Amino acid sequence: MASKELKTFTRKEVAKHNTSDDLWIVIDAKVYDITRFKNLHPGGASVLVDEEVAGQDATEAFYGLHRHDVILKPQFARLQIGIIEGEQAVIESRVVGELSKVPYGEPTWLTPGYHNPYYSENHRTFQKAVRKFMDEIVTPDANAREEDGKPPSKSVIEAMAKVNLHAMRMGPGKHLKGLELMGGIVKPEQFDYFHELIITQELARTGRRGYGDGLMAGSVIGLPPVLNFGSPEIKAKVVPDVLSGQKPICLAISEAFAGSDVSGLKTYAKKTEDGKHWIINGTKKWITNGTFAHYFTVGCKTDDGFTVILVERGEGVETKAIKTSYSPAAGTAFITFENVKVPVENTLGPEGAGIFINYLLKLSYSNFNHERWVMICSAARSQRLIVEECLKWTNQRKAFGKPLHSQAVIRSKLAAMIARVESVQNWLENLTFQMNNMSYKEQAAKLAGPLGILKMQATRSAQLTATDAVQIFGGRGITRTGMGEFIEHYHRTVPFDAILGGAEDVLGDLGVRQAIRGLPKNVKL
Structure with a gap:
C-alpha cells in the first residue's frame, strides 16, 4: 500500500x-x-x-x-x-541495533571516546550482530510472551540455534568445536567469556526478566554438568538435543527442604539389586524451565552420599507450574519423581560419601561459579536499562514547571544509581578477564569467593536502584503498562536475582570464608 x-x-x-x-x-x-x-x-x-x-x-x-x-x-x-511548514521533527526513534546516546546508557567500552583494555575489535563486531539479532528477533517475542505468559516462541529458539547462540551461552569450550558462531563472526577458538558476557547483557536489554530465564536459561546451568562430567555416550546424545533447542535441560537441585544447604537434599536415588539402574523418588522446587524441560540434571541423596544424575522426562516424572510474582514465561516448576528408573550410565561424575565434600565443592565452584557470573552479567545490564529509563524520564517529566532533574534529591538518586551500576560492571569485567586467563581449576580455587561477593553486591545494588526508580517514576513506577512499565517489571522481578544462584547472605559468607582461609598465619596488626 x-x-x-x-x-x-x-x-x-x-x-x-x-x-x-x-x-x-x-x-x-x-x-x-x-x-x-x-x-x-x-x-x-x-x-x-x-x-x-x-x-x-x-x-x-x-x-x-x-x-x-x-x-x-x-x-x-x-x-x-x-x-x-519550515520545521523538522527532532525526536529520534530508536534504530534497531544502534547504541544508546543517553549518558551511562551503555557500558564505557561501547561509549564513543572511552577506552577499554578488555575488548577487541572482534568483540565489537560481535556485539553489533548480537544486538541486531536481539532487537529484531528476541525483543518483539519477549514483549508478547511477557503479556501472555507463554514460553518463548519456537521460532526464536530455532533462530538462536541457527547461529549457535545456545552453544555460546554455555561459555568457551570444546562443545563449540566445528560450529559456525554468529554467521562466522567469531571462530570457536576465539570465543571467550567477554563474548558470552555480550550475549547475556544484550539479552538483558529486553527488560523482560522472566522471559530471559524462559529463553533456555535452565539449559545454561543444567547442561554444563553433562559437558563436564557426562560420559561420551551421554554427551553424544544429550548435547546436540539441547544446543539445537529441541530438548531443553534444567538444573534440579533446590527443594522445599533444601536450597543453599545442598547437603540437606531429600530426593533419594537407590540402585537396583543388579546395580544397572537408579530408582529416584523425591521432589524439586523453584526449578527454572522445569515445566517444559526434556532433561533434568538432578541432585540426589544416595546410600553413600550425594550424586548427580541425568533424568529424561518420562514415566514417573511430573512437573507443575509454580505461580510467582515473577513470570510464567520462565517455566518455574515443582517436580515430582516417583519411582523413576534411570540407567546408572546417566550418573554425572563420581558418587558416594567418600568424595562427597570434594565433589560437592567441585560442582559448586565450577557450574555454580558460571551460573552466578551469568546472573551478575544480567544484573549489571538490567540496572543500566533502569538508569537510562530514569534519565530520560527526569528530562521530559515536568514538576513545578521545571524538569524533574532540576530537583537535587532526584539528582542524588541518579548519582547513586550510576555509581552502583558502573562499579558492578567494572568489577565484573575484571573478574571476566581473570576467567579468560585462568584454567578451570584455577577459577574454581580462586574466583568462587569474589564471584559470590560480587553477586551479593550486584543484587543488593539492584534492589536499591529498583526502589529509587519507583520513587522517581511515582505511580507510573507501579503500573504494568505505559511510561513506567520497565520500572514496575524490574521492581517486581529483581528480588529473584537475590535468591537464584544462592541467597545474598550465603554468597557473601562464602566469599569471606574463602578470604579467611587465604589469610597468612603469620600476619598480625
Missing part, C-alpha cells in the same frame, strides 16, 4: 482546528487529526479537547504521558495528516 501524501500547514492554520468536532494537534512538528480518535482515547476525550491541547503543540503533554513507541503504532500513525 502506497503511503499517503502529507500536506504542509502553518501553526496558525492548525490553531483553527480546536473544537470537539474539528480537533487537530501538533506533536514534534507533525500534524494529527484526532477528531474521530478522541472518543477512543484511554484518558477520555476531555483531555484532548482541553484548550491547552486542541489546535496547539501537544509535544510536551504527549511525552509527559506516553512512551515514544505509542506514536509509532500504525493506528496512531494513520492519524497524521501533515507537517508544520
Whole structure:
C-alpha cells in the first residue's frame, strides 16, 4: 500500500482546528487529526479537547504521558495528516541495533571516546550482530510472551540455534568445536567469556526478566554438568538435543527442604539389586524451565552420599507450574519423581560419601561459579536499562514547571544509581578477564569467593536502584503498562536475582570464608 501524501500547514492554520468536532494537534512538528480518535482515547476525550491541547503543540503533554513507541503504532500513525511548514521533527526513534546516546546508557567500552583494555575489535563486531539479532528477533517475542505468559516462541529458539547462540551461552569450550558462531563472526577458538558476557547483557536489554530465564536459561546451568562430567555416550546424545533447542535441560537441585544447604537434599536415588539402574523418588522446587524441560540434571541423596544424575522426562516424572510474582514465561516448576528408573550410565561424575565434600565443592565452584557470573552479567545490564529509563524520564517529566532533574534529591538518586551500576560492571569485567586467563581449576580455587561477593553486591545494588526508580517514576513506577512499565517489571522481578544462584547472605559468607582461609598465619596488626 502506497503511503499517503502529507500536506504542509502553518501553526496558525492548525490553531483553527480546536473544537470537539474539528480537533487537530501538533506533536514534534507533525500534524494529527484526532477528531474521530478522541472518543477512543484511554484518558477520555476531555483531555484532548482541553484548550491547552486542541489546535496547539501537544509535544510536551504527549511525552509527559506516553512512551515514544505509542506514536509509532500504525493506528496512531494513520492519524497524521501533515507537517508544520519550515520545521523538522527532532525526536529520534530508536534504530534497531544502534547504541544508546543517553549518558551511562551503555557500558564505557561501547561509549564513543572511552577506552577499554578488555575488548577487541572482534568483540565489537560481535556485539553489533548480537544486538541486531536481539532487537529484531528476541525483543518483539519477549514483549508478547511477557503479556501472555507463554514460553518463548519456537521460532526464536530455532533462530538462536541457527547461529549457535545456545552453544555460546554455555561459555568457551570444546562443545563449540566445528560450529559456525554468529554467521562466522567469531571462530570457536576465539570465543571467550567477554563474548558470552555480550550475549547475556544484550539479552538483558529486553527488560523482560522472566522471559530471559524462559529463553533456555535452565539449559545454561543444567547442561554444563553433562559437558563436564557426562560420559561420551551421554554427551553424544544429550548435547546436540539441547544446543539445537529441541530438548531443553534444567538444573534440579533446590527443594522445599533444601536450597543453599545442598547437603540437606531429600530426593533419594537407590540402585537396583543388579546395580544397572537408579530408582529416584523425591521432589524439586523453584526449578527454572522445569515445566517444559526434556532433561533434568538432578541432585540426589544416595546410600553413600550425594550424586548427580541425568533424568529424561518420562514415566514417573511430573512437573507443575509454580505461580510467582515473577513470570510464567520462565517455566518455574515443582517436580515430582516417583519411582523413576534411570540407567546408572546417566550418573554425572563420581558418587558416594567418600568424595562427597570434594565433589560437592567441585560442582559448586565450577557450574555454580558460571551460573552466578551469568546472573551478575544480567544484573549489571538490567540496572543500566533502569538508569537510562530514569534519565530520560527526569528530562521530559515536568514538576513545578521545571524538569524533574532540576530537583537535587532526584539528582542524588541518579548519582547513586550510576555509581552502583558502573562499579558492578567494572568489577565484573575484571573478574571476566581473570576467567579468560585462568584454567578451570584455577577459577574454581580462586574466583568462587569474589564471584559470590560480587553477586551479593550486584543484587543488593539492584534492589536499591529498583526502589529509587519507583520513587522517581511515582505511580507510573507501579503500573504494568505505559511510561513506567520497565520500572514496575524490574521492581517486581529483581528480588529473584537475590535468591537464584544462592541467597545474598550465603554468597557473601562464602566469599569471606574463602578470604579467611587465604589469610597468612603469620600476619598480625
